[in-house]
Amino acid sequence: MFLSDLSVDRPVLVSMALFVFIVFGVLAYFSMPLNLMPDVKIPYVVVQSVYPGAGPSEVETQVTKKIEDAIATVSLIDYIQSYSLENVSIVMVAFKIQKNVDIANQEIKDKIDAIIRDLPSDLQKPIVQKMDINAIPFMDIILSGNLDGKALYELADTKLKDRFGQIEGVAQVDLSGGNKRQIQVQLNDQTVFQNKISLAQLMQILAAQNMDMPAGNFQRGTQEYSVRLKGKFESLDEIANANIPTPTGIKKLRDLANVIDGAEDVRTRAIYFDVPKKVLDQNIVHISLTNASDANVVTISDEVRKNLPEIEEDLPAGVSLNIVRDTSDFIKSTVSDTFTNIWLGILFTGLILLIFLHDLRSTLIVALSMPISIISTFVFMQIAGFSFNMMTLIGISTSVGILVSNSVVVIENIFRHRDEGMPVRNAAKRGAAEIAVAVLASTLTNVVVFLPVATMGSLVGQFFREFAYTVTIATIFSLVTSFTVTPMLASRILTGKEKKNKFGIAFDNLFDKFEASYKKFLGTVLSSKKHSRNIIIISVILVVGSLALMPVIGLEFIPEIDQGEMSITVELPEGYNLDQTADVLEIVHQRLANHKEIEHIITNLGSSGFVNTGTNLASARIKLVDRADRKKSAKQLAEIFSKELADVPNAKIIVSAGSSAMGQVMGMEFYLQGQDNARLEQLKNQITELIKDTPGLMNLDTSSRGGRPELTIIPKRDQMSAVNATVYD
Known part of the structure; x- marks a missing residue:
């Protein structure tokens, strides 16, 4: 065969060619991004x-x-x-x-x-x-200190939001908590009546006096100037001294109203609860960073941590920034653990080969095919735009056994020719050439199994595309390695005759006994039709029985991953204000404080996801301690917390494992459709009553809400015209 002959006759040429792939594979290993899952694009x-x-x-x-x-x-x-x-x-x-x-x-x-x-x-x-449905906050940062809520929010809004937004890959910076600054102009009824002030006109007057605008340009001699009107108020005194026309003449705004440097009505609030220390901090601003759709979370996180000391230097004394959640930590640990298992798999595979081949040189020849194929695969993964994620690493793990099988077949055939007396160099060429078609057919059977998976156009196909391509590339490289590295090394380091050691002799004797027992068993089975028929019946029963267990085992798209995070949403009756919602969350914090599995809780009052907002809503992200430091999984803790919080008065509380900025991710959803909303509400209540006691059902919820009470004002137009008032006024 051309490749095996070339490898034996021109070992330096083939070695340099493979060395190119190894070098670029190592470079790809250190430069490829890390992700938890493949980047799936859903329009x-x-x-x-x-x-x-x-x-x-x-x-x-x-x-x-x-x-x-x-x-x-x-x-x-x-x-x-x-x-x-x-x-x-x-x-x-x-x-x-x-x-x-x-x-x-x-x-x-x-x-x-x-x-x-x-x-x-x-x-x-x-x-x-x-x-991008995958664009959820990857990092939570807490801004806290000895400033009041208004000063903290202004610091976060005017400085930190821009600083974090300038970091490459950060698409969105969200703030919650604190108090947004608001200049309030407060008038009393007597002043309004005496001066016949129209509030609508007063708003227009103040807006007209508070603006910057371009005013064109003009030339003076050879010099051209741009003109800009700078008319925005820059201090409270300027606002208070604004001239307001009234029927009784021009008056200062300070004579008509109180001008106060205040804050907007608080509609959202953030709370940080350090569970081990039992410290509750309500004077914080919660900063959430969301990555761009084409950015890598691990890379952005490293960049944020790199810039954080410089950002903290510009903060006032007594103010600090603390990263309390970073999903890149879980991604790094997951990828690291998977790589460790891959290298351990390669090591144990080599040990198994050593046991069966009981020759260090033969084991080295075969075992080298695994790292060479895997490292070379990294080159094409980088070219294809893949990342190191769970699917690509599972693909590499799956291919470890395939990688070594081709080389084992080749080396065994080389051994056979060597033992027959053929020179090692000729045995390497002849042994590889004889089984080339068989090894190629065996490899292509693996390729045709995985390659169609990569071409699926469905959502499942997008998830498994990188997995299938990775296995295919690694398998093809194992074929190349078995026809190049294996015969080349065999021709160089194998001796003329196999020298058996004591362990090899003992292992061969033990295996010969197993072989004899297996031969006897096959002889018994094949000696009569009855025995053969029984074996077939037993095999069919086992296959059918295995298929029958599928409903018991259950089916799911992706297995649940314990990321050490949980989420809670709280919904109170319409009309509850933020203070009442905070009181309910205090009860939740007190009940969860007894669990040592919780590291901290970040609570946002005033919203429960991407869509739902209101003073009667709240959401919380729970960070758990490391999995090694707790006995229960996040899913088990979610069931426990749901039971403990089920009797909180007037509160609908949903606890789930994992975290999502888009709201709760439910395992099952269905739609109730119709034209009559009132009838749909009736049917919704009936259905929820029927299914709420279903065994195993948790977090039953509906999307429709009754809405809060509304006051409708109907103008009396006759009386309004008598006092020269309009609906706008």
């Missing part, structure tokens, strides 16, 4: 529309329904999911895998632009953007 587009002052029913009929009808004709839509909330409409469009997300985004924009005149005039322009 999602989200349309977000803000309709100030509108309730959910108005948002649904006047905004959401019109947008749904307009975009329904776009091609390759899988499904449309919409949320009509107070003041906001969110329409999420999921496309089929083969849809280009950039084209989909543009098509949705065109459809929205076509109906923009049919939407309410007060509606803010709908925002259409691509959505």
Whole structure:
């Protein structure tokens, strides 16, 4: 065979060729990114529309329904999911895998632009953007110190948000907690009545006096100047001294109202609870970093940690930044553990080969095929844009046994010719050439099993694509290695005759006894049709019995991974304010404080995910201690916490293993569809009553909410006209 002959006759040439792949493979090993799972692209587009002052029913009929009808004709839509909330409409469009997300985004924009005149005039322009469902916060940072909530928020909003956003790969920086600064102009009824002040006009006057704007340019001689009007207020005194026209003349704003440097009404709040130390800190700002869709979490995390000391140097005295959650730690440890298992697999495979071959030289020849094939595979993984993740590493682990089998077959045939008296050099050539077709056929059977998996166009295909390609590449390299490295080394380091040691003789004797027993067993089975028929029947029973166990074992797409994180969402009755919600979360903290498995809890009051916001809602992320330091898994702890928190009064609490910024990820979802919302609500209540006691069911929830009480003001137009007032006033 050409390859084996070339390897034996030109060992330096072949060695240099393989050395190129090994060198670039090592470089790829140190430069390839780390991920937990392959980067799966699911085309999602989200349309977000803000309709100030509108309730959910108005948002649904006047905004959401019109947008749904307009975009329904776009091609390759899988499904449309919409949320009509107070003041906001969110329409999420999921496309089929083969849809280009950039084209989909543009098509949705065109459809929205076509109906923009049919939407309410007060509606803010709908925002259409691509959505990465995997883009969830990868790092949580706590800003705390001896400043008040307003100063902490201003520091985070004006300085830290920009600093973190400038780090390459950070797509979004979210803040929660603290108090946003707000300049308040407070008037009393008597002053308004005496001076006949229109609040609407007062707002317009202050807005007109508080603006910066360009004013063009002019030339003076040969010099050209740009002109800019700088009219924004820069201090409280400037605002208080603003001139306000009234029917009785020009007056200063300070004479009409109190100008206060205050804060917005608190609608969200963040709490950090250090469970081992029993320390609860409510004066914090929670900073969440989200990675870009094409960025690597581990690389960004390293960059954030590298820049953090420099950022902390610019903070005021007594203020600190602490990283309390970093998903890259789990990714690093998972990849490291998997690599350790791969190298251990290679080591143990080599030991097994040594036991059976009982010759160090033969073992070395065969065992070298594994690291050479694996390291060379890294080159093509990098070219294909793969990362080290669970699927690619599982692919490498799967191929370890395949990698060595080809070389074992080749070396055994070389041994046979050597033992027959042929010179080692000729035995290496003849042995490799004789079984070339058999080894090639054996390798291609493995390739045709895995390669079709990589070509699947479904979501499952995207997950397993990197796995299948990795196994295929490693298997092909094992074929090349068996026809190059194995005969080349055999011709150089094998001796003329095999020298058996004591261990080899003892092992061969033991194996000969096993061989004799197996031969006797086969003779008994094949001696009569009855015995053969019994063996076939037993085999069929075992196969059928194994298939029958599948429903008992269960089926799932991806096994649950204990990442050491949990999430809790809390929903209270409509109308609860933030303080009442905080009181309920204090009960939750007290009950969870007794569990040593918890490291800390970060709680966000005022929201429970990407969509749901309100003062009656809260969400918490629980960081658990390392898996080696606790006996229970995250899933087991979720069941325990659910039972312990089930009797918290007036609270609907959902506990789940894992963490997701998109809200809770449920194992099963179904839709109740119809045209009559009132009837749907009745059916929803009936169905939830029927299924809530199903064994094994946890975290039963529905997407519809009743809404909070609403006050409707109907103007008395006759009386308004008598005092020269308008609905706008």
